Amino acid sequence: MSTAEAPVLMTSEELLALPDDGMDRELIRGQLRERPMTLRNRWHSLTMTRTGRFLDVWLDSQPPPRGEIHTGDAAYRLSRDPEMTVGIDVAYVSAEVAARSPRHLRLIEGVPILAGEILSPSDTHENIVERIQLFHDAGVQVVWIIDPDLRIVGVHRPGVEAIHFSASQELIGDPKLPGFRVKVADLFGRAAD
Amino acid sequence: MSTVAPPRLMTTEEFLALPDDGIERDLIRGVVKKYGMTRRNRRHSRTTTKAAKHVDLWLDRQSPRRGEVLCGDAGFQLLADPDTTVGIDLAYISAEVAARFDDDVYLIEAAPILAAEILSPSDTHEDIVEKIELLLKAGVNVVWIIDPDLRTVTVYRPDKLPILFNASQELAGDPELPGFRVKVAELFGSAC
Numbered sequence: 001m002s003t004a005e006a007p008v009l010m011t012s013e014e015l016l017a018l019p020d021d022g023m024d025r026e027l028i029r030g031q032l033r034e035r036p037m038t039l040r041n042r043w044h045s046l047t048m049t050r051t052g053r054f055l056d057v058w059l060d061s062q063p064p065p066r067g068e069i070h071t072g073d074a075a076y077r078l079s080r081d082p083e084m085t086v087g088i089d090v091a092y093v094s095a096e097v098a099a100r101s102p103r104h105l106r107l108i109e110g111v112p113i114l115a116g117e118i119l120s121p122s123d124t125h126e127n128i129v130e131r132i133q134l135f136h137d138a139g140v141q142v143v144w145i146i147d148p149d150l151r152i153v154g155v156h157r158p159g160v161e162a163i164h165f166s167a168s169q170e171l172i173g174d175p176k177l178p179g180f181r182v183k184v185a186d187l188f189g190r191a192a193d
Numbered sequence: 194m195s196t197v198a199p200p201r202l203m204t205t206e207e208f209l210a211l212p213d214d215g216i217e218r219d220l221i222r223g224v225v226k227k228y229g230m231t232r233r234n235r236r237h238s239r240t241t242t243k244a245a246k247h248v249d250l251w252l253d254r255q256s257p258r259r260g261e262v263l264c265g266d267a268g269f270q271l272l273a274d275p276d277t278t279v280g281i282d283l284a285y286i287s288a289e290v291a292a293r294f295d296d297d298v299y300l301i302e303a304a305p306i307l308a309a310e311i312l313s314p315s316d317t318h319e320d321i322v323e324k325i326e327l328l329l330k331a332g333v334n335v336v337w338i339i340d341p342d343l344r345t346v347t348v349y350r351p352d353k354l355p356i357l358f359n360a361s362q363e364l365a366g367d368p369e370l371p372g373f374r375v376k377v378a379e380l381f382g383s384a385c
Contacts, residue, residue, distance in 0.1 A: 119318045126314030129342040149322045152355055154343075161359035162343050168354060 007031050012077050012085040016106060024073075028134070029082040043148040047118050047188055048072065051090050051146060054182045055114075061179070065095035067113070075107035078138035086134070090116035090144070092177065113176055116144035132156045142176045148188050200224075205276040209299060217266075221327065223275030228320070233313065236381075240311050240341040241265075243380045245283050248307070251366070251373045252285070259288040260306070268300040271331035279327070283309040283337075285370065304332035306369050311339045325349050335369045344381050 009030035018025060024037040040048075052071035059066050073087035085107060097110035115135045119128070128145060135143045136158040145154040151167040165171045165184045173180025185191070202223025211218065217228040233241075245264040252262055266280035284305035294301055308328045312321070321338065328336050329351045336349040344360040358364045358377050366373025 121317065121319035121322075123318045124314065125312045125316045125318075125321075125340075125342070128318075129314075132343070147318075149318070150325070150355060152347075152357075154357075156343070161361045162345050162357070163359060164347070164355070164357040166354040166356075 009083070011083060012080075012107065015085055016075075024087070026087060027083050027085040029084065041120065043188070044118050044120055047146055047148045048089055050187045050189070051116060051118070051144075054187070055090065055092060055177075055180070058173070058177065058180045059092070065099075067092060067094040067096075068098045070108070070112075076112060077107050077109050078111055078134075078140075084134065084138060088112065088115045089118045090114075090146075111139040113140070114142045114144065114173075115140045116146055118146045118148065121149075142173075144171075146187065151184065151188055153184055153187065202275045205270055205273075205278050205300065208276070208278055217280070219280065220276055220278040221323070222272070222277055226320075228315070236341045237311050237313055239382050240339060240380055241282055243382060244309055244311065244337075244339060247375045247380070248283065248285055248309075248370070248373070251370060254372070261286050261288075261291045263301075263305075269305065270300045270302045271304055271327065273302075277327065277331070279324070281305065281308045281328075282311045283307075304328075304334075306334045307337065307366075308333045308335075309337040309339055311341060314342075335366075337364075339380065341381055344377065346377055346380070 010027055010032050012027060015025060015027050015032065022037050023034050026033050048071050052069055055069045059069055070091045070093070071089065073089060074091060075085055075087055076091065078084040078086065091112040092114040093108060093110065093112045097108065097112070101107070101109045117128070117131055132143050132145070136156070141157065143156040145156065147154070152164050153171050154162055154164045156162050167185040167188070169184055171182050171184050171187070203220060203225060205220065208218070208220040208225065211225070219226045241264055245262060249262045252258055252260065262283070262285050264283045266282065267284050268278065268280055269284065270276065270278045278300060285307040286301065286303070286305045290301065290303045290305070293303065310321075310324060325336055325338065329349060334350065338347045338349065340346070346358045346364050348356045348358070360378040360381065362377050364375050364377050
């Protein structure tokens with residue numbers, strides 16, 4: 001009878017020390033998850049630009065101290081025990097968390113207020129569900145699941161039933177992003193000139 | 194210079210003749226789409242039961258009882274030339290469609306009024322999107338995407354924006370299923 005091997009656990013420091021070789025890597029409960037990094041598709045990238053832009057413009061309008069808006073899979077160490085270091089498509093961190101993260105480290109130590117994931121064609125349902133749960137468990141207050149194909153933003157808050165905003169509706173960021181408003185259709189492109 | 198012949202499209206007959214090997218397949222515009230070894234988990238199976246139960250009970254209350262509720266990956270040929278043949282988790286067909294086909298057919302060559310899909314862990318986003326678009330294009334009046342993990346039902350109609358119902362809400366079936374109501378929470382059984 002063979003015994004199951006104990007999963008090999010890795011730290012975030014070890015993760016960051018791995019070569020920059022085109023592999024997309026994360027640590028989920030200390031276990032490495034890898035997949036080959038592919039070129040992003042046009043719609044994913046466009047949606048990321050637009051979402052980041054609206055969030056960043058909104059953040060400019062907030063009173064200081066302001067936090068930061070990150071796009072493009074910035075690495076967040078959401079927790080140390082278990083070790084959770086993941087890339088997030090679009091995120092909003094408070095000024096306090098941004099200030100606490102050592103500048104020389106490539107990752108942000110802490111939990112964003114908002115985590116947004118833009119759906120890719122190959123994302124599986126179980127990955128999406130796991131992601132939302134992982135964010136909630138870590139203390140992320142608002143999760144946006146942004147679907148450029150069906151043109152919907154699903155909003156998932158811990159302990160609250162899911163809601164969504166469709167293309168002709170306005171995505172409302174309150175209360176965690178006070179005053180944030182965007183017409184959902186605008187996240188997926190510019191209205192025809 | 195050699196030319197590459199385009200791949201020959203598959204017919205529904207050829208599709209039905211493929212081995213029954215546990216791999217889930219649909220025929221989409223003449224091309225076989227493989228979903229890999231789909232395993233239905235317990236939550237999926239329970240949700241299918243409850244959704245089918247509520248729709249079938251609604252149908253019992255219609256006078257006269259018009260149409261039929263089919264579940265368990267019911268086979269439908271939605272399009273011909275090139276052929277598109279899919280399994281639908283839960284479907285409601287009209288009385289007229291029900292009368293047109295014998296009990297022993299493997300495929301109903303018509304669009305159901307309602308097609309409901311219960312999401313499985315392995316379903317990819319692109320497969321889900323493609324299925325919704327295919328069903329609506331083929332003449333299905335209303336599509337329900339039931340998410341047993343996030344406890345939501347999203348309703349799609351042709352040329353309409355999607356509407357989400359969560360576990361605190363009631364799903365209404367009007368106008369396609371007149372008078373149909375279910376508390377979304379009841380589709381998902383006990384909350385864990």
